[in-house]
Amino acid sequence: MIRFSLSALKSPGTLFSIRGGVHPETRKFLSAGAAIEAMPLPALIRVPLQQHIGAPAAPLVKQGDTVLKGQLIGRARGPVSANLHAPTSGKVIAVGHFPAPHPSGLPVATITLRPDGEDRWGPRLPRLRPEDAAPEEIAARVAEAGIVGMGGATFPAAVKLNLRGKYPLHTLILNAAECEPYLTCDDRLLREHAEEVADGAGIMARALGVARIIVVVESNKPEAASAMRRHNLGMGHPIEVKVVPTQYPMGSEKHLVKAVTGQETPARALTAELGIVVHNAATAHAVHVAVRYGEPLISRVVTVSGRGIARPANVRALIGTPVADLIAHCGGLSGEPEKLLLGGPMMGQPVANLRVPIVKGTNGVLALSPSETHRSAAMPCIRCGTCVQACPCGLTPFELNARIQADDLEGAAEVGLLDCVSCGCCSFICPSNIALVQGFNFAKGRLAEKQARKHQQEETKRLAAARSAREAAIAEAKRAAMAKRKAEMAAKKTREAAEAATQPGGEVVK
Secondary structure, X not given: OOOOOOXXXXXXXXXXXXXXXXXXOOOHHHOOOOOOEEOOOOOOEEEEOOOOOOOOOEEOOOOOOEEOEOOEEEEOOOOOXXXXXXXXXXXXXXXXXXXXXXXXXXXXXXXXXXXXXXOOEOOOOOOOOOOOOOHHHHHHHHHHOOOEOXXXXXXXXXHHHHHHHOOOOOEEEEEEOOOOOOOOHHHHHHHHHHHXXXXXXXXXXXXXXXXXXXXXXXXXXXXXXXXXXXXXXXXXXXXXXXXXXXXXXXXXXXXXXXXXXXXXXXXXXXXXXHOEEEEEXXXXXXXXXXXXXXXXXXXXXEEEEOOOEOOOEEEEEEOOOEHHHXXXXXXOEOOOOOEEEEOOOOOOEEOOOOOOEOOOOOOEEEEEOHHHHOOOOOOOOOOOOHHHHHOOOOOOHHHHHHHHHOOOHHHXXXXXXXXXXXXXXXXXXXXXXXXXXXXXXXXXXXXXXXXXXXXHHHHHHHHHHHHHHHHHHHHHHHHHHHHHHHHHHHHHHHHHHHHHXXXXXXXXXX
């Protein structure tokens, strides 16, 4: 167990610096002034069964089924998974595979729904009065509603809410830093729905069994910070609002904890081991809606921005809405974009197909013009160490890159490959324009595949050894049974011979 100290928490106004990081142009002005607007129903909705970290959901519907809004259409499988619900009423026209919102563009299991235009609700989840509900009931309701981390990590929220029994928790941090350039969906959510976010934070604090709530906002969002200060109570819990410097990647969970508390989370450890749980602000809003009104997670706020968008905006769209529909709603593309991304420019994923849907973790759709990408040819590494200074995790990216280029994945892992959070600071700052983080992500994938193969080989050997052991045990049992039978037959013959010897005439009496 990691020892933690409350000394850093005793000074509410104290902030601590994080190492490394960069200061890209935020360009939030493109959409920060745009109030959240509702998207109309799309012609088709595609709901991937894998929208979260963990096992994909199991489909509960088939082609031809009619569904109602909020109906459970995919059930969570395993301890780390999330339910899926119909975003609107309509007819299931396919349960098959469709390209995923992922750079690979490979198909994943997907439920395709044609809305009927009526947007009819089915039975909602039973409402809870969180003031009287047990922590287990709140966590169970969050799981039923299919809520995941909406800052991009998509970790099932209920799993985090159940950490109270495993760790001595004392603080909930609500992450509203939104450090990625362009993105303003959390900013607008706090400005327009601060009271609901505060209530959701209070509900989560009750589930976690903590008394302290801190909402963290970057300094470039003064209106959001002011809104949260006006609504500084969540279920009776006082809420502290801390404004941190505008610095990327301030929104990274472990770096946010360091900035606010001064405590550093060891590599491969959880912030819960320090007594702290971090949730996204949009997740808190989803918890409020699910617990108070019984509505599952079927929509989210998405920033549609970039110079390539005719009318940058923040829109509330149904989960499963095609990216093309969001862009069309915002006036379409203004020219041919240099890059299309889901998420922010630092950690976002390229869009391979405009028909791919948004999912629970999609916080942005960006169309970047050539003037915004500054794409240049990569040059050889000059080992200047700029990437080392920028890395917030204290790694040596140029050394990692050298080992990966030499196909020494194990060596790269030894010098911290798996501690990389893929923030992209090294790629952003590299004077040689080397796509470092892309190489690291590729290497992580190869290493995971290699480890999976090794695990499979070891599992095959284990199963073969277990089979051999079973067969040997069965053979030994057969030998023992045969020996026992022979012994019994020999004993029987001996008894019969003895009995015959005692009879007149020496004959065996039967």
